[in-house]
Amino acid sequence: TVSTAITTSTVSTTTISPGPWSDVRLPTYLVPYHYVVDLQPNLEPDSTGKYWFNGTSEVQFQVANSTRFIYIHSNKLEYDDVYLADESGAAISIAQWWLYDMNQFLIVELDAELVQGQNYSLHTQFKGELADDLTGLYRSTYTDINGKDVIIAISQMQPTDARKSFPCFDEPAFKATFKIFLWHKDPNYALSNMPFVITEERYGGWKRTEFEPTLRMSTYLLAFVVSEFGYEQSFTSGTPPVQVAETRIYARPEQVLNHNVEYAKNITPVILDYYESYFGVDYPLPKSDQIAVPDFALGGMENWGLVMYRETALLFDAAINSAYSKQRVARVIAHELSHQWFGDLITPLWWDELWLNEGFATFIEYIGTDYVEPGFRMMDQFVLYDLHDALTVDALTTSRPIIAENVTTPDDINALFDDISYSKGGCFIRMISEFAGEEAFKLGLKNYLEEFSYGLVDHNQLFSYWEEAILATNPKNNPPENFKADMDTWVNQMGYPVVTMKQNLDNPLMMEVLQERFLLDPKADPTLPESPYNYRWTIPFWYIIEGDTEKSFFWLRKETDLSMVYPNGKYVIGNYEAFGYYRVNYDDANWNAIINQLSRNFSAINVKSRSQIIDDALTLARFVKICYEIALKTTKFLRDDYDFLPWQSALRVLSYLDDMLGRSEAYGCSLKPVPNSQILLVMFKVTNTFQPFFHCPLSMNRQQRGSTINTACSYGSIDCIEHAQTLFHTWMADPSNNTISPNLRDAVYCQAVANGGSDEWDFIWGRYQTEGDSHEKSALQSALACTKQLWIIQRYLEYTLDSTLVRNQDAYSVYVGLCGNDYARDLTWDFLRREWDYIYEVYGSGFFRINSIIEGCTSRFSTEFELKELETFKESRSDQLGTGARSVDQALELTKTNIQWRTDYEDTVFSWLNETMSG
Numbered sequence: 077t078v079s080t081a082i083t084t085s086t087v088s089t090t091t092i093s094p095g096p097w098s099d100v101r102l103p104t105y106l107v108p109y110h111y112v113v114d115l116q117p118n119l120e121p122d123s124t125g126k127y128w129f130n131g132t133s134e135v136q137f138q139v140a141n142s143t144r145f146i147y148i149h150s151n152k153l154e155y156d157d158v159y160l161a162d163e164s165g166a167a168i169s170i171a172q173w174w175l176y177d178m179n180q181f182l183i184v185e186l187d188a189e190l191v192q193g194q195n196y197s198l199h200t201q202f203k204g205e206l207a208d209d210l211t212g213l214y215r216s217t218y219t220d221i222n223g224k225d226v227i228i229a230i231s232q233m234q235p236t237d238a239r240k241s242f243p244c245f246d247e248p249a250f251k252a253t254f255k256i257f258l259w260h261k262d263p264n265y266a267l268s269n270m271p272f273v274i275t276e277e278r279y280g281g282w283k284r285t286e287f288e289p290t291l292r293m294s295t296y297l298l299a300f301v302v303s304e305f306g307y308e309q310s311f312t313s314g315t316p317p318v319q320v321a322e323t324r325i326y327a328r329p330e331q332v333l334n335h336n337v338e339y340a341k342n343i344t345p346v347i348l349d350y351y352e353s354y355f356g357v358d359y360p361l362p363k364s365d366q367i368a369v370p371d372f373a374l375g376g377m378e379n380w381g382l383v384m385y386r387e388t389a390l391l392f393d394a395a396i397n398s399a400y401s402k403q404r405v406a407r408v409i410a411h412e413l414s415h416q417w418f419g420d421l422i423t424p425l426w427w428d429e430l431w432l433n434e435g436f437a438t439f440i441e442y443i444g445t446d447y448v449e450p451g452f453r454m455m456d457q458f459v460l461y462d463l464h465d466a467l468t469v470d471a472l473t474t475s476r477p478i479i480a481e482n483v484t485t486p487d488d489i490n491a492l493f494d495d496i497s498y499s500k501g502g503c504f505i506r507m508i509s510e511f512a513g514e515e516a517f518k519l520g521l522k523n524y525l526e527e528f529s530y531g532l533v534d535h536n537q538l539f540s541y542w543e544e545a546i547l548a549t550n551p552k553n554n555p556p557e558n559f560k561a562d563m564d565t566w567v568n569q570m571g572y573p574v575v576t577m578k579q580n581l582d583n584p585l586m587m588e589v590l591q592e593r594f595l596l597d598p599k600a601d602p603t604l605p606e607s608p609y610n611y612r613w614t615i616p617f618w619y620i621i622e623g624d625t626e627k628s629f630f631w632l633r634k635e636t637d638l639s640m641v642y643p644n645g646k647y648v649i650g651n652y653e654a655f656g657y658y659r660v661n662y663d664d665a666n667w668n669a670i671i672n673q674l675s676r677n678f679s680a681i682n683v684k685s686r687s688q689i690i691d692d693a694l695t696l697a698r699f700v701k702i703c704y705e706i707a708l709k710t711t712k713f714l715r716d717d718y719d720f721l722p723w724q725s726a727l728r729v730l731s732y733l734d735d736m737l738g739r740s741e742a743y744g745c746s747l748k749p750v751p752n753s754q755i756l757l758v759m760f761k762v763t764n765t766f767q768p769f770f771h772c773p774l775s776m777n778r779q780q781r782g783s784t785i786n787t788a789c790s791y792g793s794i795d796c797i798e799h800a801q802t803l804f805h806t807w808m809a810d811p812s813n814n815t816i817s818p819n820l821r822d823a824v825y826c827q828a829v830a831n832g833g834s835d836e837w838d839f840i841w842g843r844y845q846t847e848g849d850s851h852e853k854s855a856l857q858s859a860l861a862c863t864k865q866l867w868i869i870q871r872y873l874e875y876t877l878d879s880t881l882v883r884n885q886d887a888y889s890v891y892v893g894l895c896g897n898d899y900a901r902d903l904t905w906d907f908l909r910r911e912w913d914y915i916y917e918v919y920g921s922g923f924f925r926i927n928s929i930i931e932g933c934t935s936r937f938s939t940e941f942e943l944k945e946l947e948t949f950k951e952s953r954s955d956q957l958g959t960g961a962r963s964v965d966q967a968l969e970l971t972k973t974n975i976q977w978r979t980d981y982e983d984t985v986f987s988w989l990n991e992t993m994s995g
């Protein structure tokens with residue numbers, strides 16, 4: 077089908093007057109169905125030190141409406157040739173073609189209209205830079221075991237960078253099949269989404285590998301690798317008629333030799349097998365490769381059949397890595413593998429429904445990890461890592477609905493990779509799974525996956541399949557009246573409700589249950605921005621009354637409901653087991669009844685609820701819903717309860733008080749011990765809870781122990797610090813023999829640096845530069861941010877500008893680490909603003925990173941001065957906020973509420989603490 081005819085083409089770089097191409101979205105009348113892409117990444121630099129790739133591509137498409145223009149995405153590519161052929165191979169005459177950079181289009185204008193219903197193929201020859209920018213087809217460098225620098229080619233397409241590798245219709249709805257060829261030289265070989273067919277010798281030492289054509293898929297899921305990585309393999313069980321899939325784990329050769337791929341090798345096929353049975357839909361590819369990349373912008377990327385990971389998200393060495401690292405690896409693998417169905421097999425029509433990918437992957441990752449590691453208690457941990465995160469950002473008026481509005485540009489798209497798509501999406505799906513029941517939940521998903529395999533979806537389809545399944549399975553809870561309309565209240569408006577349960581004053585035998593929008597800022601107008609549902613939700617409401625063995629359920633649709641009897645003398649707990657995406661408040665009598673139960677026998681209350689009660693109480697206190705005295709009392713039972721869940725919740729909400737009060741002078745002067753940690757010291761005094769940190773009961777798993785010891789040290793336990801320093805100096809004296817337990821390394825390294833000087837810092841820095849194990853390297857990097865020496869902080873910041881010292885993929889977490897350090901925050905914030913051009917260039921258009929930087933560095937702002945600074949920053953950099961624009965607005969809102977909090981509560985809370993201290 078490939079024509080040999082070449083038409084003359086002209087390159088026009090002059091500005092083209094506005095036309096239909098000024099719309100950033102592709103027109104729908106060109107429908108691609110097959111590509112042939114041949115790429116040659118050159119891993120040797122040219123005479124100026126730059127690296128390049130070149131290639132050819134052919135895209136076959138059908139013309140649904142006759143047109144004289146072809147629009148196709150292209151970014152940072154230079155073309156040698158562009159020609160068009162009809163289905164017989166005959167050349168079609170091109171009037172001119174040009175690059176419309178503004179919308180990343182290659183536009184081909186034809187002399188005559190293309191005929192409706194006919195197929196054509198567009199052929200191009202192009203080249204692009206193989207930069208180290210972590211996007212599109214890019215290069216990554218690492219030092220091998222012999223100290224030699226090795227360069228590999230790797231790719232990251234999501235969401236809009238496939239167009240940086242070859243011209244393509246780069247929107248998820250334009251699914252097609254892809255025939256890929258990759259060039260490489262020994263000792264390298266190539267990988268892509270599908271298994272290879274054949275590798276042929278070409279001229280000059282080059283070889284070319286041909287891959288099997290892909291199944292129908294979106295461009296953002298393509299993946300290319302040229303490397304000399306090693307691998308280990310295993311297989312899924314493939315009970316007939318399901319085919320066996322080969323599961324290989326690829327990594328740098330020394331990582332494989334060191335058996336660091338072992339853990340991933342063991343769990344990958346087990347998770348795939350489990351998902352096949354859980355979803356009731358087979359994994360459709362003959363292989364599933366997981367590859368650990370030395371430079372990778374994200375944690376993992378779900379490319380179909382060739383999943384990429386940051387090294388810390390795939391590799392694990394039981395001898396030197398912590399239990400937390402192991403959990404991270406399992407979680408990321410479980411997350412990416414769930415995308416092989418949610419995202420890869422079925423794909424949202426457009427990015428505004430990204431939650432259909434990320435919400436599912438977030439929820440399913442817990443299910444997958446729980447299956448391979450039941451000891452991790454993943455289903456409980458959801459509350460800490462996703463529910464509480466989502467409830468925090470979604471309480472701002474600058475949040476957004478799950479289904480985003482006005483998403484068009486790459487910046488708009490990148491900005492959607494946030495806590496709303498991931499965590500809120502996951503919470504919403506988890507809430508549905510609980511009221512629908514597992515049977516209906518799974519049945520709905522199976523039918524939805526089967527119906528739309530290789531196709532496109534939106535939430536209406538998902539909702540209708542669940543509705544059908546709920547009616548078919550006759551669940552325990554009464555079904556929603558109109559599933560779609562009821563669920564729309566959760567996805568089409570931002571925020572969430574707080575449900576209040578209190579005795580009705582007019583009718584004291586009855587309990588009043590009412591809902592209102594929850595906002596962190598008590599002075600914000602709760603009706604803004606306008607919502608089609610006026611901030612009312614259809615709430616699946618669970619509760620338990622003292623003595624009940626199972627939770628009860630009803631739908632709360634209206635503003636108020638009066639159908640519950642007031643359980644006189646007994647406590648009631650709403651959102652029991654924390655499956656709901658809302659908070660619950662009570663009258664004082666009930667709060668006190670709950671607090672009494674917690675002190676009498678906390679284990680009578682489910683552990684997820686213990687965690688939720690603390691988070692609700694201390695957050696509601698911030699919102700003037702209850703007084704701090706009651707809220708703080710909900711933490712008293714922690715004296716006896718050593719469970720990770722309520723402890724982590726308490727530390728998280730109390731650190732807010734710590735951050736706010738720690739900045740108050742009166743407070744800092746009167747209570748000596750350690751700056752900025754008074755609130756926890758008070759807590760420890762009140763509850764005498766230092767004890768468990770040192771006498772960990774056996775019931776705590778290793779991860780909990782590492783985390784709690786870390787906390788004791790960072791909140792200033794002298795014993796803990798001295799112990800850490802001793803361990804660290806033993807290691808410094810004999811650097812080849814590190815005997816510090818992997819679970820304690822984060823804490824020990826950090827304390828040694830925080831309480832040491834340049835010797836300790838330089839020792840860690842030296843190890844950091846040469847460390848081959850990625851988890852260890854990451855522990856070292858975090859420790860470097862713990863220093864209190866201003867000149868060392870300044871120097872560390874300068875180092876982040878040099879990617880040979882700190883990789884670009886890591887620098888953002890250095891900033892976040894430093895901003896978490898009271899001694900470094902101001903310097904870091906000054907530095908970031910000064911170097912914003914650089915920060916913007918490196919992180920501006922990527923996802924996640926810029927948001928983490930802004931959130932991490934501004935979350936403690938609580939003065940008018942800081943607010944002014946932030947406002948000035950927003951103004952002066954308004955065109956350089958990229959995907960971080962919403963984060964800056966959220967930071968402004970949060971700073972205002974913090975200022976308000978300090979005006980309203982600082983004195984009250986302080987005197988309560990002062991009394992408790994002296995009492």
Ligand SMILES: *[C@@H]1O[C@H](CO)[C@@H](O)[C@H](O)[C@H]1NC(C)=O
Pocket residue numbers: 104105140141
């Ligand atoms: C094709 O053109 C017709 C008439 O102008 C229009 O109604 C239709 O939406 C177009 N189809 C596509 C896919 O653009």
Ligand SMILES: *[C@@H]1O[C@H](CO)[C@@H](O)[C@H](O)[C@H]1NC(C)=O
Pocket residue numbers: 114115116130131132259
């Ligand atoms: C890349 O460019 C070289 C030199 O022009 C050419 O020989 C080679 O065929 C090109 N590779 C591909 C895949 O088009």
Ligand SMILES: *[C@@H]1O[C@H](CO)[C@@H](O)[C@H](O)[C@H]1NC(C)=O
Pocket residue numbers: 109138163193194195
């Ligand atoms: C165009 O290609 C599509 C997809 O391969 C095919 O179904 C269709 O029959 C082709 N149309 C023509 C006119 O050849």
Ligand SMILES: *[C@@H]1O[C@H](CO)[C@@H](O)[C@H](O)[C@H]1NC(C)=O
Pocket residue numbers: 481482
């Ligand atoms: C989306 O765009 C419309 C039309 O420009 C505008 O009225 C609306 O406020 C925008 N919505 C958001 C959330 O920005």
Ligand SMILES: *[C@@H]1O[C@H](CO)[C@@H](O)[C@H](O)[C@H]1NC(C)=O
Pocket residue numbers: 677678679680
């Ligand atoms: C505490 O509650 C649990 C669960 O209800 C019960 O098994 C246990 O016996 C109670 N302990 C005491 C001391 O009452």
Ligand SMILES: *[C@@H]1O[C@H](CO)[C@@H](O)[C@H](O)[C@H]1NC(C)=O
Pocket residue numbers: 806813815
């Ligand atoms: C490492 O240090 C520990 C404790 O200091 C010691 O017992 C052990 O023999 C040392 N191992 C090596 C290989 O030096």
Ligand SMILES: *[C@@H]1O[C@H](CO)[C@@H](O)[C@H](O)[C@H]1NC(C)=O
Pocket residue numbers: 742746987990991994
């Ligand atoms: C703390 O309480 C003591 C009495 O218990 C009182 O003398 C002191 O003024 C209080 N400090 C502050 C800052 O309120």
Ligand SMILES: [Zn+2]
Pocket residue numbers: 378411415433434437
């Ligand atoms: Zn994901």
